[in-house]
Amino acid sequence: MRADRLVSLVLLLRRHGRMSAPALARELEVSTRTVLRDIEALSAAGVPVYAERGRHGGFALLPGFRTDLTGLNHDEALALLIAGSRRGAQAFGLGSALASAMLKVVDALPESHRENAADAARRLLVDPDTDLLSRRQAPDDVPDTVMAEVRRAVLGGRRLRIRYEAWNEPARWRTVDPVGLVTVRGLGYLLAARSGADRTYRLSRILAAEELPEPAQRPAHVDLSRAWQERSTRFRTGGDQVTVLLRLDPARRADLVETALAVLTEESDPDGWLRLEATFQDPRHAEWALWQLAANAEALAPNWLRESLHARATEMAERYKTS
Known part of the structure; x- marks a missing residue:
């Protein structure tokens, strides 16, 4: 070096x-x-x-x-x-x-x-750190030592031992067979197999990594683009998906479509707003997406989502109430 x-x-x-x-x-x-x-x-x-x-x-x-x-x-x-x-x-x-x-x-x-x-x-600038609205892109922060071990195992075809912290779970060690690395909008992912089953790991959640001496159990050739597409499809159609019935200001339709996994039904209400059924990855995703739309959307069902958004809005209003 x-x-x-x-x-x-x-x-x-x-x-x-x-x-x-x-x-x-x-x-x-x-x-x-x-x-x-x-x-x-x-x-x-x-x-x-x-x-x-x-x-x-x-x-x-x-x-x-x-x-x-x-x-x-x-x-x-x-x-x-x-x-x-x-x-x-x-x-x-x-x-x-x-x-x-x-x-x-x-x-x-x-x-x-x-x-x-x-x-x-x-005279050429590609993918700057901020856009015209000064919104800063925040790529994953992965320690160099961790990334070097992961990259070495992927390229060398060796098994990899990682200490991984999944969302809402304590960190624990896992031994995986690395397949490839993918970056999407500054976020990095490790595609791997574990006990023969496909797994996808967020690089920023790998707290430690160790390349092992034994060879990885993986195909000699891989179409990484196709593998990523297949895993993306499974991600969108699996898990604890939530279907939400909502009313929406038509001016914010593009924002909802970009965020939701899918829009299942759509019709217009007499007042010009849209009435839609949309699916989200999980309850956390649904609450986050509706909160971003603020007063331009109203969740009609499920009731727990209405209550959660009401509680959050009440807390925010109380904090900013003029004394």
Whole structure:
């Protein structure tokens, strides 16, 4: 890992000309002290890196210095293969590998093309952290050590032992046969089999992971897109589904359709509102979805949902009541 970081450090200096130690530390995701040690190691290895003092100083390479820095490592090559989605690389713990790989790709370009490519990259932004309404995307936070073990088991075809915390259940250890990794809107999932049955695990709920030496019991080939579609269908049609009868302002119909698993029936009431039957994954999902619609919707049945929404609205009104 240190060798890759030293290569990345040289490539950063070649690309930017001069960089301060704090700036290098941010790019390499290490401490300033580590950067200083790496600079010393480069100098000892004969790389002509020198320090410039002053407010605009930093570290730089002697003009005209070039060396052979070709060769992507495994994680960098993997990161480039999924570079179509920056969030995909982040979700699978390959964000730093992607940054390092892209430095090597830029450095491998002919000098006449390098500046054009850099300018083009600055003019294209894919999947930013926030949308026009400043709503921030919140991808899953998975510790690097956990993600590395999971990724290694998936790609190496080994069994995996995970400490998993399912919703509303205490965390416990499970041994699974990993099939593949999927990222959807910044959320990561592990597709696996357990005792021969298909299982899907949210990566952010894996608290610890350990790759085991024995091979995973899984098919030699997998159509991950099809496997994900099949599991998504089972998820939508299984579990503790709830059917809700509700009235809805037509202006919020698109919001309901996007949230509900399915709309079973739909008709218009005399006042212009819609009367629908919709299914939700479970009671928690139903309550959350109706609460998002606020006064633009009214749950007519089941009664427990009306009571739950009434209790929540009463508590909110009491909190904001003017004294």
